[in-house]
Amino acid sequence: MALDVIGDIHGCYEELVELIAQLGYIEKNGHFYHDDHRRLAFVGDLTDRGPASLRVIELVYQLVVVDQIAVYVPGNHCDKLYRYFLGNNVDVKHGLETTITEYNQLNQTDKDQIKRQFMTLYNQAPLYHYDKHLNVVISHAGILNHMIGQTSKHVKAFVLYGPKPKEYHPDGRPVRIDWTPHHNGETLVIYGHTPVLRPYISNNTVNIDLGCIFGNKLMAMRVPERTMMTVDSRQPFQPERFTDFEND
Numbered sequence: 001m002a003l004d005v006i007g008d009i010h011g012c013y014e015e016l017v018e019l020i021a022q023l024g025y026i027e028k029n030g031h032f033y034h035d036d037h038r039r040l041a042f043v044g045d046l047t048d049r050g051p052a053s054l055r056v057i058e059l060v061y062q063l064v065v066v067d068q069i070a071v072y073v074p075g076n077h078c079d080k081l082y083r084y085f086l087g088n089n090v091d092v093k094h095g096l097e098t099t100i101t102e103y104n105q106l107n108q109t110d111k112d113q114i115k116r117q118f119m120t121l122y123n124q125a126p127l128y129h130y131d132k133h134l135n136v137v138i139s140h141a142g143i144l145n146h147m148i149g150q151t152s153k154h155v156k157a158f159v160l161y162g163p164k165p166k167e168y169h170p171d172g173r174p175v176r177i178d179w180t181p182h183h184n185g186e187t188l189v190i191y192g193h194t195p196v197l198r199p200y201i202s203n204n205t206v207n208i209d210l211g212c213i214f215g216n217k218l219m220a221m222r223v224p225e226r227t228m229m230t231v232d233s234r235q236p237f238q239p240e241r242f243t244d245f246e247n248d
């Protein structure tokens with residue numbers, strides 16, 4: 001079945017709704033469907049930094065768990081929110097504070113519901129999604145060929161965060177490492193995690209995180225067609241947040 005893979009959303013609910021409609025998904029009587037029986041796939045990082053993280057959780061829960069026309073793999077921001085909801089001691093920063101502020105404004109019933117939806121979504125999610133027929137892997141920060149099929153701690157760290165950083169920017173953010181020169185398989189890898197201004201295509205991998213949260217675009221890549229669809233961000237443009245692997 002054909003897939004429409006969507007990049008990092010980070011609470012950009014309006015852009016997500018627009019993109020899903022543009023892709024041909026229709027809501028009828030509270031349920032989503034597509035005339036051509038296509039399915040959506042999310043590369044993770046649903047929440048944090050953006051204006052409506054909780055509405056994104058509700059919509060993705062609806063698409064994945066209720067209507068079952070989407071697959072979702074977690075991103076590092078999802079993993080952190082999950083650990084927060086488990087009651088673990090996590091730092092409420094790097095964007096998590098916006099999601100928690102939204103959450104704390106809810107009454108207890110709504111809090112319980114959103115938490116239950118997110119935990120269900122996360123618990124049913126694979127670390128990455130491998131579609132044998134399309135020969136594609138959807139993984140938040142990418143994956144190396146030899147890791148496909150594995151779920152070790154090391155693989156989990158890689159699919160959530162990518163390669164371990166060796167350097168940091170002055171503001172503490174890690175300098176992202178390009179792992180794609182080491183991908184040498186036949187399997188197409190679609191991932192996000194590192195905001196780029198244009199889809200970054202390298203060795204049968206595509207980074208589709210066009211940094212909607214930093215004012216660029218929200219993007220979908222359709223497989224097997226390998227065509228792109230984008231909507232413009234409604235957020236302020238922050239050019240310093242984008243990595244340029246091609247010209248680095």
Ligand SMILES: [Mn+2]
Nearest residue numbers: 008045075193
């Ligand atoms: Mn992200």
